[in-house]
Amino acid sequence: MMNRDFLIPVGLSLKVALIAAVLAFLLAGLAAWRIADKKFRGKLLLETVFMLPMVLPPTVVGFLLLVIFGRRGFIGRAFEWLTGMPIVFTWGAAVLAAAVVAFPLAYQAAKAGFASIDRDLLEAGRSLGASEWKLLWLVEIPLAQRSLLTAFILAFARSLGEFGATLMLAGNIPGRTQTLPTAIYMAVESGDMTSAWLWAALMILISFILLAATNPRSE
Template identity: 55%
Template sequence: MNWDVWLPPVALSLKVSLFASIIVAIIGMLAARFMTQHSFKGKSIIETIFMLPLVLPPTVVGFILLLLLGRGSWIGQAYEWLFAQPIVFSWIAAIIAAVIVAFPLVYQTMKVGFLSVDRHLEDAARSAGGSELQVLRFITLPLAKRSLVTAYLLGFARSIGEFGATLMIAGNIPGRTQTVPTAIYIAVETGETGMAWAWTIAIIAFSFVMLLFTGRRLDQ
């Protein structure tokens, strides 16, 4: 096996998954906290939008991202003006794709965690003079910790396996945007079965470990 060929997609997948899982964990936690604390008109519509990436084909998600972030969009033009390079076909685009597809799993898991916290404990902390930030830090987060950690692990596992949206918006540039799933696809297309197996074993191993930790968190 050629390690110089095998390693770059694995390293990039881990880097993308690490950044994406941190970002989606923060966004998911803020969204889940807000949605569990407030009731307003149109809430169900917003939550449905949040969950759409879970059921939409990844290529559809990638196509929408391509329209929103491409060089013809104002977001893409602003990014290119700031950083002197387009956002599409970059590893940043791979992170964005991973965040979008992982968000529904992370959001829903964190939402369940926040809803499991006894509201009476939060109200008691508020009545004792605690601010909302103190209630969140010392009451809500510790009680919802198991769900929050599980959500992060699921977000990481989902990010490392992302393929369709990543291929659409980040492409498959060796050494730049080629992740393990896209590398496997190209290896199969070109008859490189050995390399395809090597990358497949790697991603199965990573996914197995993440799901194993997730299962242990749920069993505790």
């Protein structure tokens, strides 16, 4: 029987994943739009930095985030001074960690979408006086909408499954920062295999649905 203790990590995970996916999608989409078809010095280095969270161990990503946003980090100290509360060990820290690790997947998908657009269409729009923002909303987003949808779905799925960086930055506080991956880990550690199986099955189901949604339909 599903009780409140079982559902709390589910609700928190969905909230964290949704907000993190929105953040990762918006930042990755903006970055991809600005540099997808651009050639400039340092582009390779910049894109390599963008992709690092995808290849680094999540604990390394979490450690770096802890150094930057922790109570001893400059941003962390500044945030605590302004708000009176730290970033770390809050559900907001879980959002931050999930958004960082989801960013590379969202960027790659969004970049592929914007790069596939015929440049001649954009040049024609510019010749008619259309601004870059008008071209984005009326031409680029409609033409790249499939890739952009994939970018958001992948960001959500990756955020939902984030474990290592979240554990480092947000911890594992039941009812506050305990997401589904950390709840499963703790359930296995404590021998509660029933909860672990139910949470794992739920995550598998959600992930399966999300991945199926990103696959192109056969004609």
